[in-house]
Amino acid sequence: xxxxxxxxxxxxxxxxxxxxxxxxxxxxxxxxxxxxxxxxxxxxxxxxxxxxxxxxxxxxxxxxxxxxxxxxxxxxxxxxxxxxxxxxxxxxxxxxxxxxxxxxxxxxxxxxxxxxxxxxxxxxxxxxxxxxxxxxxxxxxxxxxxxxxxxxxxxxxxxxxxxxxxxxxxxxxxxxxxxxxxxxxxxxxxxxxxxxxxxxxxxxxxxxxxxxxxxxxxxxxxxxxxxxxxxxxxxxxxxxxxxxxxxxxxxxxxxxxxxxxxxxxxxxxxxxxxxxxxxxxxxxxxxxxxxxxxxxxxxxxxxxxxxxxxxxxxxxxxxxxxxxxxxxxxxxxxxxxxxxxxxxxxxxxxxxxxxxxxxxxxxxxxxxxxxxxxxxxxxxxxxxxxxxxxxxxxxxxxxxxxxxxxxxxxxxxxxxxxxxxxxxxxxxxxxxxxxxxxxxxxxxx
Amino acid sequence: xxxxxxxxxxxxxxxxxxxxxxxxxxxxxxxxxxxxxxxxxxxxxxxxxxxxxxxxxxxxxxxxxxxxxxxxxxxxxxxxxxxxxxxxxxxxxxxxxxxxxxxxxxxxxxxxxxxxxxxxxxxxxxxxxxxxxxxxxxxxxxxxxxxxxxxxxxxxxxxxx
Numbered sequence: 322x323x324x325x326x327x328x329x330x331x332x333x334x335x336x337x338x339x340x341x342x343x344x345x346x347x348x349x350x351x352x353x354x355x356x357x358x359x360x361x362x363x364x365x366x367x368x369x370x371x372x373x374x375x376x377x378x379x380x381x382x383x384x385x386x387x388x389x390x391x392x393x394x395x396x397x398x399x400x401x402x403x404x405x406x407x408x409x410x411x412x413x414x415x416x417x418x419x420x421x422x423x424x425x426x427x428x429x430x431x432x433x434x435x436x437x438x439x440x441x442x443x444x445x446x447x448x449x450x451x452x453x454x455x456x457x458x459x460x461x462x463x464x465x466x467x468x469x470x471x472x473x474x475x476x477x478x479x480x481x482x483x484x485x486x487x488x489x490x491x492x493x494x495x496x497x498x499x500x501x502x503x504x505x506x507x508x509x510x511x512x513x514x515x516x517x518x519x520x521x522x523x524x525x526x527x528x529x530x531x532x533x534x535x536x537x538x539x540x541x542x543x544x545x546x547x548x549x550x551x552x553x554x555x556x557x558x559x560x561x562x563x564x565x566x567x568x569x570x571x572x573x574x575x576x577x578x579x580x581x582x583x584x585x586x587x588x589x590x591x592x593x594x595x596x597x598x599x600x601x602x603x604x605x606x607x608x609x610x611x612x613x614x615x616x617x618x619x620x621x622x623x624x625x626x627x628x629x630x631x632x633x634x635x636x637x638x639x640x641x642x643x644x645x646x647x648x649x650x651x652x653x654x655x656x657x658x659x660x661x662x663x664x665x666x667x668x669x670x671x672x673x674x675x676x677x678x679x680x681x682x683x684x685x686x687x688x689x690x691x692x693x694x695x696x697x698x699x700x701x702x703x704x705x706x707x708x709x710x711x712x713x714x715x716x717x718x719x720x721x722x723x724x725x726x727x728x729x730x731x732x733x734x735x736x737x738x739x740x741x742x743x744x745x746x747x748x749x750x751x752x753x754x755x756x757x758x759x760x761x762x763x764x765x766x
Numbered sequence: 767x768x769x770x771x772x773x774x775x776x777x778x779x780x781x782x783x784x785x786x787x788x789x790x791x792x793x794x795x796x797x798x799x800x801x802x803x804x805x806x807x808x809x810x811x812x813x814x815x816x817x818x819x820x821x822x823x824x825x826x827x828x829x830x831x832x833x834x835x836x837x838x839x840x841x842x843x844x845x846x847x848x849x850x851x852x853x854x855x856x857x858x859x860x861x862x863x864x865x866x867x868x869x870x871x872x873x874x875x876x877x878x879x880x881x882x883x884x885x886x887x888x889x890x891x892x893x894x895x896x897x898x899x900x901x902x903x904x905x906x907x908x909x910x911x912x913x914x915x916x917x918x919x920x921x922x923x924x925x926x927x
Contacts, residue, residue, distance in 0.1 A: 350782065359767075362780040617778060673782065678790055681783040688785060703852055706872070710888075715788035733889040736872040739851060 333674060342559075342647040343633055344370045349653060350677045356623045356657035363573075363618050364677050365653055366581070369601070369610040369633050371559060382417040382555055383477035384409075385434070387465035388450070389485040389515075390423045395452035398486060398515060401541035405548040406447045409482075410440050412552045418477065420468035421447070424461030425454030434472035456487030458523075459495045466499060469508050478561055478603075479508040480533070482551060484544070485524075486515040493523050500527035507561045509533040509603060511551050515541065517743035521750050522694075529586065532562060532602040537751040539744070557606035560635035560647070565612070568596030570627035570654075572619040581611040581680045584754045585687045588612060595632070604635070613680045621657040628653040682719060683756040686712055690753045697741070706736045712753075724752040820878050823925040824915075826862045835927070838878035843888075844917060845873045859920060868892035868918030874901075876909075883909040883926065892918035 333352045338345040350364040386409065388402055406421070413419060420434035421443070431446050432438070465481050473479055481503070489496065503510060510533040512524040517539075524535035538547055567590070569575050575597055578588040590597035601610050616628050635647040693708035709732035716725035731745040741749075767776050768791050770784035777784070777791065784791055819839040826832045834857055836842055845855030846864035853871040858864075870890040877884045886906040887894035894901045895916035901907060909915070911926035 351780070354780070357779075360778050362778045362782070364782065678782045682788060682790075685783050685785050685788045689788065703854070711787055718788075730889060733872070736853060736888075737870070 336651055338649050338651045340649045342372055343649045344372060345633060345649050345651050347651050348674050348676050350673050351655055353656045353658050354621055356621050356659050358620050361618045363616045363628055363655060365614050366676055366680050367612045367631060371604060371606050379556060380476060380478040380558060383469060383472040383479045385420040385465045385468045385481045387422045387461045387481060387483040389456055390450050390452050391425045391454050391456045391487050392452050393486050397541045399450060399452055401544040403447050405545040407444055408545050408549050409552050410443050418472035420472060422461055422464045422468060423450055426457045428460040428464035430464055434468045456485060456489050457492055458485060458489035459492035462496055462499050466503055478558055480555055481508060481510045483510060484513040484515060485519055487518055488520055496527055500530040504531040513538055517747055521747060532600050537747050554605045558603045562636035563601040563604045564598060564634050564636055565601055566595045566598050566632040567629055569629045573628050574617045576615040576617045578612055578614045579684045581613050582609055585683055585756060613684060623657050623659045625654050625656050628655055686715055686756060687753050702735060702739050706732050820883055821927040822883060823927055825923040825925060841875055841877040843872050843875055845871050867920035869920060873917055885909045
């Protein structure tokens with residue numbers, strides 16, 4: 322569908338495409354731009370959601386819990402995990418598959434992959450978990466993925482929930498490769514770090530490769546709540562992957578794309594013959610995916626220019642392309658106007674919807690944090706400190722006072738000691754990713 | 767190209783937010799701000815501050831060499847240099863007994879906004895005092911000609927030139 326440009330004083334109008342399964346909505350930065358050779362930025366905030374009254378059917382879950390039982394988990398942490406697991410078990414349907422793996426420096430399958438789990442028996446097994454040993458993530462991950470593969474069916478939604486509280490050493494590359502393999506085999510992961518002593522960069526990368534999320538749990542009290550949010554979310558998922566295709570028009574380049582909700586992350590696009598593509602992960606029935614895509618338009622001439630066509634489609638659990646019902650397309654266009662045109666003053670007066678600079682501000686904060694950490698890791702303490710201070714100022718300006726305070730304290734700590742506090746590091750890392758959630762209420766994770 | 771009014775970084779035309787300092791860039795077309803309470807009007811105003819930045823003398827004593835003169839064309843860190851940790855504040859009090867007087871490496875920040883001179887404590891250990899009153903960390907306050915600052919235990923008189 323090609324939008325019909327409308328002259329309006331109320332700002333650009335959102336474009337909507339409502340299909341039987343998917344709903345797309347695009348808020349554009351501009352409907353009109355001056356015709357000129359110079360490169361111009363153009364933004365679109367795209368939201369993707371499932372139809373509310375969808376009778377598309379729930380996918381049976383094929384779930385594996387991979388739980389760290391290293392020595393550091395002893396006491397309240399392990400107790401919290403036991404309770405969280407019981408909550409998950411209580412929420413399973415008879416056709417769901419469950420397996421449980423515990424690991425320290427080796428892995429043990431507590432519950433082999435099975436349907437129709439005997440709740441009382443599983444609860445008894447879980448209550449016997451004893452803490453010992455160190456943390457080797459790859460051990461647990463490998464055993465967990467094997468169990469998921471056993472339980473996999475043509476229709477199942479395959480997911481691995483991993484919880485750890487320790488640094489893993491020497492097996493990071495193996496973990497990344499395994500996460501990538503999982504993603505290619507329709508197994509997504511929720512990776513949870515409890516406390517402060519684990520590697521957020523590793524869990525982040527693994528989550529991105531598998532099409533899942535990494536989650537920071539600062540207190541054992543929150544473990545149950547997070548497990549419950551994940552299981553609620555998974556129960557509303559109708560497809561294991563949402564695929565985006567973006568095909569830019571003539572003399573238009575796709576500059577970059579970020580996911581805004583459910584959390585901010587860079588969207589890594591791959592070039593194909595259908596344009597750039599990226600997997601956007603799971604889409605639940607009450608959740609919404611929001612993307613901010615920046616295009617660069619060159620040599621704009623008077624008249625209508627197609628900026629890009631955006632295709633969204635759900636991928637079925639067996640990995641094949643979706644049916645026509647679950648595929649929607651939107652075409653973005655912009656009208657170039659000549660600055661000599663006497664009516665140009667009317668169109669150039671149209672306003673940019675505030676949602677765009679708001680989303681962009683969050684993306685910029687995310688990037689500043691990325692740069693601060695890169696500088697810190699390269700030993701550029703002054704530069705890292707400055708990035709954190711700038712972040713703090715901007716966070717305060719958008720009303721994120723708690724995170725602003727944390728960033729300022731950490732900037733001071735960094736300048737004095739050359740390092741961030743483990744807690745501050747985690748809170749800022751996950752705080753900047755969750756910025757989009759603050760004004761939108763609860764979401765997954 | 768558009769230029770950020772705050773940090774002067776340059777971006778492609780129509781870029782909306784400065785990726786260096788996070789400021790909203792003056793839009794060619796105006797932002798629909800009615801639905802966005804978080805964008806303060808002062809951030810949208812496209813009139814860059816045109817006034818010349820103020821020049822300030824920080825006097826640690828009456829002798830020549832006991833004062834530092836700075837132009838507030840950007841935000842300046844007051845602190846104590848520590849080459850081993852690569853800390854080099856713009857206003858370096860190391861030579862004025864900074865270490866003994868309890869000056870932090872990054873102690874406070876001096877800047878100007880709309881012709882006003884602003885001091886902000888950066889959560890220093892020994893505090894920043896303005897006319898005898900300890901400043902709340904990260905709460906900027908206005909400084910006037912003749913005001914008495916204290917960085918740790920080092921007294922500094924402010925002269926606006």
